[in-house]
Amino acid sequence: MKVAIVSESPADEAALRRLIDGVLGLAVDVIPVAIRHDSWPKVRNVLPSIIPAVYYQTDADGLVVVVDCDDSPVHEPQHDPHLPENARCRICDLLHVIARAMQRLKPRPVPRPLQVALGLAVPAIEAWWLAGVRHDVSEASWINARRQGTFAYLRPQLKEWLYGTERPTLEHETATMIRAAERIQRGQLLLLEQLFPLGFGLLASQLRGWTVPEEG
Numbered sequence: 001m002k003v004a005i006v007s008e009s010p011a012d013e014a015a016l017r018r019l020i021d022g023v024l025g026l027a028v029d030v031i032p033v034a035i036r037h038d039s040w041p042k043v044r045n046v047l048p049s050i051i052p053a054v055y056y057q058t059d060a061d062g063l064v065v066v067v068d069c070d071d072s073p074v075h076e077p078q079h080d081p082h083l084p085e086n087a088r089c090r091i092c093d094l095l096h097v098i099a100r101a102m103q104r105l106k107p108r109p110v111p112r113p114l115q116v117a118l119g120l121a122v123p124a125i126e127a128w129w130l131a132g133v134r135h136d137v138s139e140a141s142w143i144n145a146r147r148q149g150t151f152a153y154l155r156p157q158l159k160e161w162l163y164g165t166e167r168p169t170l171e172h173e174t175a176t177m178i179r180a181a182e183r184i185q186r187g188q189l190l191l192l193e194q195l196f197p198l199g200f201g202l203l204a205s206q207l208r209g210w211t212v213p214e215e216g
């Protein structure tokens, strides 16, 4: 199965691939995405170009998009993307962007659909990689603190806990994320989903709904 992965850094994408493998129960082939997309606004802005590029120029079966929540509202299943009150929700926003891009597509050279799955890392992807290491890092901790107008933790703290430093080198960051993703893939996917039921649960449930082509 061939999958294109769009997130906020190549390190994120290398690690996310392990989670996708784990949820799907197979080893996906990753289709590289050539269009630059290394932050939330860029991912959002280039997605309308990435979708037709992946759809027409590759034989990818799926496209996975994972963005950080930062301090935006956490997407919930009952959100109506059409309501203005959900305009700041990044997943509702991406659902709009994706629907518009998909509407413009014509039949594809390869006879298979392009399936899409979205995930939201709350508040940042480092939080996911801390599952099984720090039990105080979860969507519930984050959301409860935000309701009280405070922060359960900030991104530099998550980096310190994960990497042992707030400023890891790219090599250290990539190796640490991949190690954490492999640990989670081996036996902590359920825990990750329990700790992050909205943002990771969304991704996992969409992936489970994908049709897997018969030949890998």
Ligand SMILES: [Zn+2]
Pocket (backbone or CB within 6 Å): 074, 075, 076, 079, 086, 089, 090, 091, 092, 093
């Ligand atoms: Zn939403």
